[in-house]
Every structure is written in C-alpha cells, then in structure tokens.
Amino acid sequence: MSAIKHGLLVKAGLVLVILWVIVGVGLRVFRSMTPTPEKLAAYVEENPLSGIEDPDRRREVIGTVADMLNQLDPADVRRLIEENEEDPRRAFFEELSQEEQRFFMEKRVGRAFDQMMQAFNDMDREERQRVVDRTLRQMRQDGDRRDGLSRLEESDPEMAEKIVNEGLRAYYQEANAETKLDFAPVLEEMQRNLAGGRPR
Numbered sequence: 001m002s003a004i005k006h007g008l009l010v011k012a013g014l015v016l017v018i019l020w021v022i023v024g025v026g027l028r029v030f031r032s033m034t035p036t037p038e039k040l041a042a043y044v045e046e047n048p049l050s051g052i053e054d055p056d057r058r059r060e061v062i063g064t065v066a067d068m069l070n071q072l073d074p075a076d077v078r079r080l081i082e083e084n085e086e087d088p089r090r091a092f093f094e095e096l097s098q099e100e101q102r103f104f105m106e107k108r109v110g111r112a113f114d115q116m117m118q119a120f121n122d123m124d125r126e127e128r129q130r131v132v133d134r135t136l137r138q139m140r141q142d143g144d145r146r147d148g149l150s151r152l153e154e155s156d157p158e159m160a161e162k163i164v165n166e167g168l169r170a171y172y173q174e175a176n177a178e179t180k181l182d183f184a185p186v187l188e189e190m191q192r193n194l195a196g197g198r199p200r
Contacts, residue, residue: 034071035067035068035069035071035072036072036076037072037076037077037079037080037083039068040065040068040069040072040080040088041080041084041088043064043065043068044065044088044089044091044092045088047061047064048095049061049062049092049095049096050095058100059100059103062096062100062103062104062107063103063107065089065092065104066104066107066108067107069089069108070107070108077148078147078148087178087181089177089178089181090177090178090181093177093178093180093181094177101180102114105180105184105187108184108188109184109187109188109191110188110191113187116168116187116190116191116194117167117168117169117172118169119194120167120168120190120194121167121168121169125164125165128163128164128167129164131190131193131194132160132163132164132190133160134193135186135189135190135193136149136160136186138189138193139185139186139189145185145189148182148185149185149186151182152179152182152183152186155178155179155182156175156179159171168187168190
C-alpha cells in the first residue's frame with residue numbers, strides 16, 4: 001500500500017471517530033434535555049410556586065412545566081401518577097390563580113383555548129352532543145389516550161353529560177385540579193374536531 005493511500009485511510013478513520021464522538025455527545029445532550037416523569041417531578045419539587053412571588057418568575061415556571069408535560073408520552077404521564085404518592089401535577093396546579101390556570105392551559109392546549117370553549121358553548125345541545133360523542137369515540141380508539149380518558153370517566157361518570165348540558169366553560173371551572181389536568185387531552189381532541197368543521 002502506498003504512503004498516500006495509507007494516509008487517506010488514516011484520515012478517513014479519524015473523521016469517522018470524530019463523527020461518532022459528535023453523535024455520541026449529541027445523543028447524551030438530547031437525552032439530558034428530554035423531559036421524563038422523574039425530571040418533571042424534580043422540577044416541580046425544586047420550584048414550588050408557594051415560594052415565588054415575582055409574577056414573571058411564576059409564569060416562567062408554569063410555562064416550563066406545561067412544556068415538559070407536552071413532551072411526555074401518555075405512558076409517561078401514567079407513570080408519573082403511579083410512581084408518586086400524590087400526583088405532583090395536582091399540587092402544582094392547585095397553587096395557580098385563575099389567570100395562571102388559563103395561561104397553563106393555553107400552553108397545554110393552544111392559544112385558542114378560550115375561543116374553542118366559547119365556540120362550543122355557542123352550539124345548540126345537539127351539536128354539542130355530536131362533538132362530545134365524536135371526541136370520546138376517537139380517544140377510546142387511541143390506546144395512548146384511552147387510559148387518561150378512563151381516569152376522567154371513573155372520577156366523574158357524568159362528565160360527557162355535564163359538558164353537553166352545561167357547556168365546556170362551566171364544567172372546566174367547577175372541575176378540581178386533577179380533573180383539569182387530565183381534561184387537557186379531551187380539549188385538544190375537541191379543538192381538532194371543531195377546527196375541522198362541525199361534525200355531522
């Protein structure tokens with residue numbers, strides 16, 4: 001083998017080693033940044049809202065928790081609930097004012113949160129019933145979201161009927177912290193249904 005070919009092989013080998021090192025470092029950084037149930041529980045514990053008076057800092061913490069929850073799979077949320085004596089989301093959510101709860105849900109569901117609730121409330125009862133039936137049917141068919149819906153229906157078997165009769169805003173305002181947190185995926189699915197036009 002000529003010296004030139006040998007030199008090229010050595011350089012190619014070095015380039016491959018460097019690329020693998022970069023990929024390995026990148027994966028470690030990505031994993032360290034990816035939220036997990038443990039990281040979320042730790043963040044909530046390390047940043048208790050009861051000890052934060054500055055509104056901007058509170059908003060920052062609330063936004064971070066919402067973003068972390070948005071990146072967790074439904075299975076991760078289930079593990080978060082099962083592995084803690086008390087759901088850390090509930091204690092966190094109970095510290096929020098009404099305005100902060102609205103901001104949190106906007107981060108979880110989208111900025112059209114209030115508009116979507118109003119659009120639903122403006123429908124007549126039959127239209128509401130069709131939206132609710134379609135939303136719950138789609139969620140039951142999705143294995144990832146079925147467990148969260150089951151928790152909601154176990155805690156409040158009359159949930160669907162109340163939403164249809166009272167409207168989304170009334171149901172949401174009367175719900176406890178845990179129900180509001182589990183209700184976010186229902187609102188997301190309902191928002192998709194409303195955005196696609198009123199169900200027939």
